[in-house]
Amino acid sequence: MSDVSGSELRALMARVPSVEKVMASAEFAALIVEYGRTQVLGAVRESLDRWRAGAQSGDASVSALDVAQLKSSVEAALRRRNESRLRSVFNLTGTVLHTNLGRALLPDEAVQAVMKALTQPANLEFDLGTGKRGDRDDLIDDLICELTGAEAATVVNNNAAAVLLTLSALASKKEVIVSRGELVEIGGAFRIPDIMSRAGAKLREIGTTNRTHLKDYEEAIGPQTALLMKVHASNYAISGFTKEVALDEIAPLAHTRGLAVAVDLGSGTLVDLSQWGLPRETTVRETVEAGADIVTFSGDKLLGGPQAGLIVGRRDLIAKIKKHPLKRALRVGKLTLAALEPVLQLYRAPERLTERLTTLRLLTRAAGDIRLAAERVQPALQHAVGERYAVTAEPMFSQIGSGALPVDVLPSYGLVVKTVDGKRGGRQLLALEKMLREMVRPVIGRIADDALRLDLRCLEAADEAELIEQLKGVRA
Numbered sequence: 001m002s003d004v005s006g007s008e009l010r011a012l013m014a015r016v017p018s019v020e021k022v023m024a025s026a027e028f029a030a031l032i033v034e035y036g037r038t039q040v041l042g043a044v045r046e047s048l049d050r051w052r053a054g055a056q057s058g059d060a061s062v063s064a065l066d067v068a069q070l071k072s073s074v075e076a077a078l079r080r081r082n083e084s085r086l087r088s089v090f091n092l093t094g095t096v097l098h099t100n101l102g103r104a105l106l107p108d109e110a111v112q113a114v115m116k117a118l119t120q121p122a123n124l125e126f127d128l129g130t131g132k133r134g135d136r137d138d139l140i141d142d143l144i145c146e147l148t149g150a151e152a153a154t155v156v157n158n159n160a161a162a163v164l165l166t167l168s169a170l171a172s173k174k175e176v177i178v179s180r181g182e183l184v185e186i187g188g189a190f191r192i193p194d195i196m197s198r199a200g201a202k203l204r205e206i207g208t209t210n211r212t213h214l215k216d217y218e219e220a221i222g223p224q225t226a227l228l229m230k231v232h233a234s235n236y237a238i239s240g241f242t243k244e245v246a247l248d249e250i251a252p253l254a255h256t257r258g259l260a261v262a263v264d265l266g267s268g269t270l271v272d273l274s275q276w277g278l279p280r281e282t283t284v285r286e287t288v289e290a291g292a293d294i295v296t297f298s299g300d301k302l303l304g305g306p307q308a309g310l311i312v313g314r315r316d317l318i319a320k321i322k323k324h325p326l327k328r329a330l331r332v333g334k335l336t337l338a339a340l341e342p343v344l345q346l347y348r349a350p351e352r353l354t355e356r357l358t359t360l361r362l363l364t365r366a367a368g369d370i371r372l373a374a375e376r377v378q379p380a381l382q383h384a385v386g387e388r389y390a391v392t393a394e395p396m397f398s399q400i401g402s403g404a405l406p407v408d409v410l411p412s413y414g415l416v417v418k419t420v421d422g423k424r425g426g427r428q429l430l431a432l433e434k435m436l437r438e439m440v441r442p443v444i445g446r447i448a449d450d451a452l453r454l455d456l457r458c459l460e461a462a463d464e465a466e467l468i469e470q471l472k473g474v475r476a
C-alpha cells in the first residue's frame, strides 16, 4: 500500500525541520509567549513524531512539511489541551435544579462576593473586634437564624455532610428511629441506612412502607434511642392507603421522653413558594416551629445558593455538632461562605425575590414569556438542523429538580424537533442530540416521545442571544 518510494521518503525526511529550528522560528515566538516553552516543545515533538510515522507508513496524505503547517497543527493541539474540561452548556432539559448540570445558578451579588473573596484577604477566621482568632461560622450564623427562627446554625460542605455530621455527633453508638416510608435514596450515593451506619448509629426502622403511626415511634423508644428522625421524601411520593406521622406529633413525644428530633428537609426552602403559584413545601422556619431540634438542608437546591449543607436548631445540639472532629473535615471554604451570605440576604426582601434570586426567577417565569423565546429561537434551530427535521414551538412542562416536589410540574414552552421521515427516526434523533451536545457551548435537551425536546425556561435573554448566534453558524 506504500505510495511513497524509498528515495521519496528519504527526501521527505531530509526536509523535516529540526526541533531547534522550529522553536527558534518567528512563527513559533507568539505560541511560546502564550503557552510557555515546555508545552510548545512537547507539542512540536509530538507533531513531528506523528508526521514521521505517517511518512514511514506510506500515508498518501503526508507531504513535505513546512513550518507554517506545523504551527497550525501545534496551535490546534495546544488549544485543545488547554480548554477547560468544565464547560458552560445550555440547560434546556426543563429541569431547573439539575444536579448533573450544577444545580442552582447564582445571582450577581454572589458572583461579586466570590470574586472579592478570591482576590482579597478577608476576616474568614479573624475577629476584627478583638484582633484574635475567630470562627468562620460567626460570619453567617446570625443571618441563618434570623431567616429560619432557629437558635443556632452551622454550615458544612453539602446536605449529605450535614446529615452524616449530625448523626455522628448526636447518635453514635445509639439508635435512631426512622419510618420505613422515609428510608430515602438520593442519586445513588446517598442512602439513609448507609449514612446511618457510616455515622456509627443504629437504624431502628419502624412502621411499613406506606403507613407509620405515632404508636410505632412510641413503642420503639428505648434506653438506646438517641434521636427520632424524619426524612423528606424528596424524589418519590407514596400515594394511596398511606399514613405518615406529622412532625408536630412526633416532637412532643420525643421531648417528653427527653429525646431530640432531627429532620432532613432535603431542599429546604426559606419562603412559602405557594405565594408565587408554585407547589407548597414546608419551610425551614415552619419545621423549627413544629418542634424539630435539628434541621438539615441543601444550599444549592431551592435555596438558590452555592453547594452547602445548612444545619440549624437547638443551641446545645449545634454546639455539640460543631465540636465533633468531622466538622473540621466537612467545613466549607471561604468561596462558599462568600456566595451564601448575599444569597441569604436577598431573602430579607421577599417581595423582590422573584427578580433577584435566579432560581426563583426561573421557577416563576411565565409560560407566555417562554413561548415568545421559543418563537424567536425556532427559525435559528430549524436552519441549523436542516430540512430532515421539523422544529415547532410547543407547550411542555418543566420540573423543579433536585428532589424538590417530584410530583409537580411547571407549565412551560419549548422547541420540539421531530424527524420528517419517520423511518429511522430514533437514530436520527440520537444523531441530532449528539450534534447539539458537541457544539462550542453544548445544548442539552432530552429525547421523549419520538422527539428531541428543548425546554426554554432556563434560557434567559443573554443566553438566548448566544444560542441563536451559535445556531446561525451551523448548517446541518
Ligand SMILES: *Cc1c(COP(=O)(O)O)cnc(C)c1O
Pocket (backbone or CB within 6 Å): 158, 159, 160, 161, 184, 186, 190, 231, 232, 233, 234, 264, 265, 266, 267, 297, 298, 299, 308, 309, 402, 403
Ligand atoms: C438532596 C438531598 C440530600 C443530599 O443533599 P446534597 O446537598 O446533595 O448533599 C439529602 N437528603 C435529602 C432528603 C435530599 O433531598
